[in-house]
Amino acid sequence: MTMGQLPVETLSFRPEDETLRAEIRAWMAANDPGAPPEDFEQRLAALLAWQQKLHGAGYIGLSWPERYGGSGLDLRAEAVFSEELATTGMPELINRIGVYMCGPTIMDFGDEGQAERYLRPMLDATESWCQGFSEPEAGSDLAAIRSRGRVDGDRIIINGQKVWTSRAHIARRCACLVRTEPGSERHHGLSLVIVDMEDPGVNVVALPQMLGERHFNEVFLDDVEARVEDVIGGLGNGWAAAMRMLSYERGLFVLERQIRLRRALDELADRMLESGRASERGVRERLGRIHTGLELLKAQGYRTLAGQAADDLPAGSTSIDKLHLSRVEQDLFATAVDLLGPEVALTYNQWTHDLLEGRSVSIYGGSTEIQLNIISKQLLGLGASR
Ligand SMILES: Cc1cc2nc3c(=O)[nH]c(=O)nc-3n(C[C@H](O)[C@H](O)[C@H](O)COP(=O)(O)OP(=O)(O)OC[C@H]3O[C@@H](n4cnc5c(N)ncnc54)[C@H](O)[C@@H]3O)c2cc1C
Numbered sequence: 001m002t003m004g005q006l007p008v009e010t011l012s013f014r015p016e017d018e019t020l021r022a023e024i025r026a027w028m029a030a031n032d033p034g035a036p037p038e039d040f041e042q043r044l045a046a047l048l049a050w051q052q053k054l055h056g057a058g059y060i061g062l063s064w065p066e067r068y069g070g071s072g073l074d075l076r077a078e079a080v081f082s083e084e085l086a087t088t089g090m091p092e093l094i095n096r097i098g099v100y101m102c103g104p105t106i107m108d109f110g111d112e113g114q115a116e117r118y119l120r121p122m123l124d125a126t127e128s129w130c131q132g133f134s135e136p137e138a139g140s141d142l143a144a145i146r147s148r149g150r151v152d153g154d155r156i157i158i159n160g161q162k163v164w165t166s167r168a169h170i171a172r173r174c175a176c177l178v179r180t181e182p183g184s185e186r187h188h189g190l191s192l193v194i195v196d197m198e199d200p201g202v203n204v205v206a207l208p209q210m211l212g213e214r215h216f217n218e219v220f221l222d223d224v225e226a227r228v229e230d231v232i233g234g235l236g237n238g239w240a241a242a243m244r245m246l247s248y249e250r251g252l253f254v255l256e257r258q259i260r261l262r263r264a265l266d267e268l269a270d271r272m273l274e275s276g277r278a279s280e281r282g283v284r285e286r287l288g289r290i291h292t293g294l295e296l297l298k299a300q301g302y303r304t305l306a307g308q309a310a311d312d313l314p315a316g317s318t319s320i321d322k323l324h325l326s327r328v329e330q331d332l333f334a335t336a337v338d339l340l341g342p343e344v345a346l347t348y349n350q351w352t353h354d355l356l357e358g359r360s361v362s363i364y365g366g367s368t369e370i371q372l373n374i375i376s377k378q379l380l381g382l383g384a385s386r
Contacts, residue, residue: 009310011302013076020073021080027057028088036091040214044170047094051125060099060123068107068119075309079302082252086259097167098122098129100252102175105192105245109233118173118194132162132176132195132219133242139164140370142177142242143186147221149178149193151235156180156193156226158201162219164364168204169217171197176221177242180235190238192245194230201225211356249365250318251308254325255301258294261332264354265290268336277339286335293328300324316378319371326362326371333358 013021033050036043054060062077064070071077085092093099103122106114121127138144147160158178168174174195181189195202201224204217233241269287272278300321307313333355337345344351362368376382 009303009306010299011076011079011306011309013080017076017080020077021084024059024081024084025088027059028084028090031057032088033091044094047091048125050091051093051095054093055124060093061103064103064107064119064123068103068115069123075305078252079255079305082256083259086256086263089260089263092256093125094167094170095122095125095128096253097131097171098125098127098173101131101245101248102129102173104248105175105241106232108244109192109237109241113229114194114232121172127172128167128170129173129175130165130168130171130197130219131245132165132168132174134164135161136163140367143190143239145177145179145190147176147178148182149180149191149226151180151228154228156191156228156231158193158195158221158224158226160221162221164207164216165204165219166216166364168197168219169206169214173197174202174219175232175245176226177238180231180238187239189236190242191235192232192238192241193226194232195221195224195226199224199226211353246365247308247313247318250321251301251304254297254321255305257325257329258297258301261297261329262294264336265294265332268332268339271340283339286339290328290332290335293324293331297321297324297328314379316374319366319374319379322365323368323371323375326368329358329361 031053033046033053037046051060058071059081061068061070062073062081063075064072066072099122103119106118110118118127122129133142133145135145135147137146145160147158147162149156149158156178158176160178162168162174162176165174174197176193176195177190178193179189180191180193184190197204201222203220203222205220206214206217209215228235231238265287269278272283272287277283304313304318304321307317333351336351337355340351366374
């Protein structure tokens with residue numbers, strides 16, 4: 001696969017998608033939950049109530065089959081929902097890891113029993129999920145994971161440690177990648193096991209963050225008991241299942257994120273107009289560059305979704321989405337803080353918050369360097385002969 005062979009299909013919306021869009025937009029206007037509470041616990045409760053309300057309105061799992069509690073529509077409907085959520089500035093889903101990543105992976109790789117047990121509670125967030133992949137010695141090099149699962153009859157006893165596990169502190173389930181085949185190496189002998197976070201052997205420890213928020217954690221696994229029937233894709237097939245889950249980390253997320261960034265850019269442009277700086281050539285060039293970046297991000301997001309819908313996504317192509325998102329997001333908030341001047345730069349506010357938070361975009365879901373490696377190897381075919 002080379003860049004020239006990348007598919008050019010893009011997502012186009014049908015009249016029924018636009019009808020759904022209008023319906024969702026009207027619903028959002030009538031059901032705005034207002035600004036999130038300052039207090040952390042109250043904010044979590046508000047986000048939970050928000051997803052439950054969206055679920056009650058029938059908007060969670062639009063592309064999921066009806067037998068699993070979804071609406072039986074397709075990815076276009078899901079894209080419309082994500083776009084409207086962001087366009088109207090509404091909070092994101094508290095269980096987005098479950099709904100957009102773990103659920104689809106269970107539908108692709110899991111069995112009917114797992115689907116029956118785990119899918120519906122994801123939709124109304126009665127069971128939130130987290131993704132237990134990274135470990136202290138296995139981040140970019142995920143195949144180096146050392147957490148072990150000892151198969152004992154119909155049980156798996158898990159020992160090890162995960163790190164940077166987003167939302168583990170509110171999760172009831174974890175999709176946990178462990179080595180179940182003794183003596184296996186790299187991507188062989190791994191299994192993706194569903195772990196109950198209420199097992200007494202699970203210990204979740206918050207990692208301090210510079211913004212004072214609680215997003216990710218260390219997860220210590222000490223004789224945690226899981227079931228062989230809860231291995232997604234069967235024993236030894238963890239690598240393929242994990243890669244599929246990672247592919248779901250892009251697509252809808254990028255589409256929603258670029259709209260939230262667009263809202264920030266519009267606000268920055270308004271501030272430049274108010275201050276009279278919009279007539280400066282340098283300012284216009286910088287804002288224009290970010291605008292162009294966002295347009296490209298949207299086009300790439302649609303292309304990725306079209307590929308996902310057709311189950312024809314070239315290996316490595318979503319690395320373009322991730323790489324580009326990192327660049328545009330970091331450029332936007334660095335530009336904003338620079339243009340808005342010391343009053344903004346030297347205080348804590350939404351702009352400085354987003355600038356600092358944006359540092360993580362080039363790390364989570366695979367760092368920028370790793371995306372460049374993937375693009376050069378898998379899409380450009382470089383380094384193949386070495
Ligand atoms: C906000 C946030 C949320 C996250 N949430 C989760 C989660 O829910 N679940 C989960 O499992 N993980 C999560 N992660 C972890 C994330 O996937 C890892 O941080 C990421 O894969 C990088 O791994 P690492 O931190 O171990 O860095 P390392 O792999 O140690 O990399 C350190 C540096 O070396 C560079 N590097 C490493 N290898 C190469 C190479 N071959 N070529 C060139 N450069 C290289 C990297 O680019 C990086 O700059 C999250 C991270 C963040 C920041």
